[in-house]
Amino acid sequence: MSQQEPAKTYEPQAVEPAISDQWLASDAFRPQHGEEAYCIVIPPPNVTGSLHMGHAFTFTLQDSLIRWQRLSGKETLWQPGTDHAGIATQMVVERLLDKEGLHRRDMGRERFLDRVWQWKEHSGGTIVNQLKRMGASCDWSRERFTLDEGLSRAVREVFVRLYEEGLIYRGKRLVNWDPVLETAVSDLEVQHEEEQGKLWHMCYPLADDPAQHIIVATTRPETMFGDAAVAVHPEDDRYKHLIGKQVLLPLTDRAIPVIADEYVDPAFGTGCVKITPAHDFNDYEVGKRHDLPQINILTPRAHMVDEEAVPEKYRGMERYEAREHVVADLDAAGLLHKIADHVHQVGRGDRSHAILEPYLTDQWYVKIAPLAEPAIKAVEDGDIRFVPDFWAKTYFEWMRNIQDWCISRQLWWGHRIPAWYCESCDHITVSRGTPECCEGCGGKGIKQDDDVLDTWFSSGLWPFSTLGWPDATPEMAKFYPTNVLVTGFDIIFFWVARMIMMGIKFTGQVPFRDIYIHALIRDAQGQKMSKSKGNVIDPLEMIDRYGADALRFTLAHMATPGRDVKLDEKRIESNRNFMNKIWNAARFVFMNRGDAKPDASFKPASEVNKWILAELDAVRAEVDQAFSEYRFNEAAGALYNFIWGTYCDWYVEAAKVALYGDDEAAKAETQVVMLTALEGWLRLLHPICPFITETLWQTLHGPDARLVSDAWPQPFGEHDDDAVRRMRLVIEVVSAIRSIRGEMNVPPGKRIAASIACNDNVRADLTAQQGLLMNLARLETLDWLAADAELDAAAVAPLAQAKVFLPLAGLVNVEEEMKRLQKGIQKLDGDIAKLETKLTNPKFRDNAPAEIIGKVQAELEEAVAKRADFMASMEKLKKL
């Protein structure tokens, strides 16, 4: 059977799955021998996740780096895995249970966790499979999960060691409490949103003269039952006389003191603030300064407590229901002075979106300052480098003002805190394993803490826990510190900072050398993509429609450092066209290859062939440079320009002259070089577009060949500068002729006559390529003229080294050409004026480097000459 002819149009759907299977079936993604190691740990996607454009973006960049380094001969590891994502996952499973009419509290912890694990086994692989579709070359045999055995051991090790050093402690403090999820969250998980609220002005009567009152302004009237004082500014003359007196808390029978504290801003509201230490962060601090009682009035679900502090009427009410009643009752009692509109910040939970409560609870904290200090220094000293570097500023800003980290969560899905409480004494046993008894008194009655750790606690260990820490594994020795972390700026605090702190603390080394921070993917209008807005572009849909390579190329091409990516489907479409262009260029090469094979050591004789190899070398250097600086857009751009603009537009067209000609030697040489160049740029493009390049590679080298495990191109050695110069000259002349043809509307197929006036050297350069020139410019005849010759009745294109004439006879009318010349002259006049001003400026002549002056001088001379040519041509036309 004859081999099937490749389709005229590239169909990624037809080739990608098979290529993907080949890679996965082989060991291509496992670290292979190499002198140097190169490692990236994947930012573990949530196990609940499915691939969105942000993932597609970050993983494209990471895969490009890994494939580039792998081809370059490094021993590469891209360490994959997923994150258990405590709250997110628990919410997903709870929602599923809800449909079955089940609630986790009814099921109990064990049964609930069984269900979550079941869910994880069943659905947790989604994103990993999607990653594989993108072509991500992770070593899948090393896939990790933050809750698996090894990583859990690392978590316990870290917890115990920090506890033993006094860097983890338990304390009762005000935390951000999510009343829907009923758990504490960290400061970072609070989203501050500006909302339209009200400022209620409430009257608190004086105890010794109830006819008088002071007015407090508050955004939270329902918390008044937790009030412990009213505060005024010590220098506020309006209230100075009241300091130390008591006021009556309305709707209750309590009296509270008026205190003085500089926290109060006399200019805001009434200048009197109710102090509610158990329900407001500022008031908590004020309360501590004045030794005020902390009166809790809310349940974990933010209902009013059934306790003495709250009058019976309000007990059990939800917080906002209570608010309405309190306000109404105050109004009825004549104690509501006024209600003003007020815009203020409200803290919401980033998962539940519930309004958070400052809430007094026992939680575990990491004392962070001692960990932060060396982590700051590592970036200051350049042991870790942010790219772009301005992110370091953001990092420093946060790290230098860092607060202790609340790490306990009142959830079930996660690493359970390895602390046990004793029934008979106060001792807390913190242990790597499961203790038999209390370390303090030896009592057998111990019970483990119910809470789990913040998900980011385990993520913070990811770069070393995945490599086998706390054991001294070969992978730790070889791949740690890892080379680069690629991630978005949204998790610099959540994740990046914590990995740096934990990494330095527990391995004594930074976890990665470079941090490449990429931007966010937005929609074509610059809006953040979100399901609710309905503007989400689904990467899998894009892969279905245009292929993974088109998507990857688009993302890489748009990855300009530090700038958000506005993604328009049209861009993906046009890069799909690029893939199609590549497909067809390769198809042409295969159709015309004869028996030739690529040969990187081959030394061609023809200038066209020398030239393309030189250009290929140049683009290889460009791509290397771009990747090494994380300038993905430049790597992609250089490849696009070379493959389409140089190889396809010029080289393939030029090669046809030899391929279709009679000179067998020239033909054979061209076959080798066009294959060699194709082979070269397939390698260069592979990191960004692995599928199409692998497919074509196997067409080139046979079904057993694998580009994924092959090598980066080597330089071709010495270049023939003359060949490059001559080819560029040919391109310039051909372009000039095409330009006139286009403007004169000469049909592309029509062969015309041309004359070129130039000196002997240029003529020698051009005659060396005369056949090529005539072919590309579609010339019938080509005549040579003396350098200063003029041709009557011809359109002229003055170039730096030559004048090209196209006789008008039978081509165009004179008026068209006159117009064209006029336009050219006008433009040159402007250029000449500017250049002359510059050159006649003595300051410029005195100060500018000779090189620049020479350049400007040359530009001026060229412009003047061109103008003269145009003028001369015009004069002649006028005579006709």
Next chain:
RNA sequence: GGGCGAAUAGCUCAGCUGGGAGAGCAACGGUCUUACAAACCGUAGGUCACAGGUUCGAUCCCUGUUUCGCCCACCA
């Protein structure tokens, strides 16, 4: 309130060390030229946000202004 980023062609954006203003898409004109019409050839289009400053020279460096975006922050 503090900080960061951005402003370049109709649209989306490159422009890395100060000396040429560029690409893709869209538009317009011409082409089925034996790899590709998802293509080819060509044309047009910009006061580089504004105002100053430094410099022989500024899209680029500095200062200020305006607009947009983001992050951080306890004004009840």
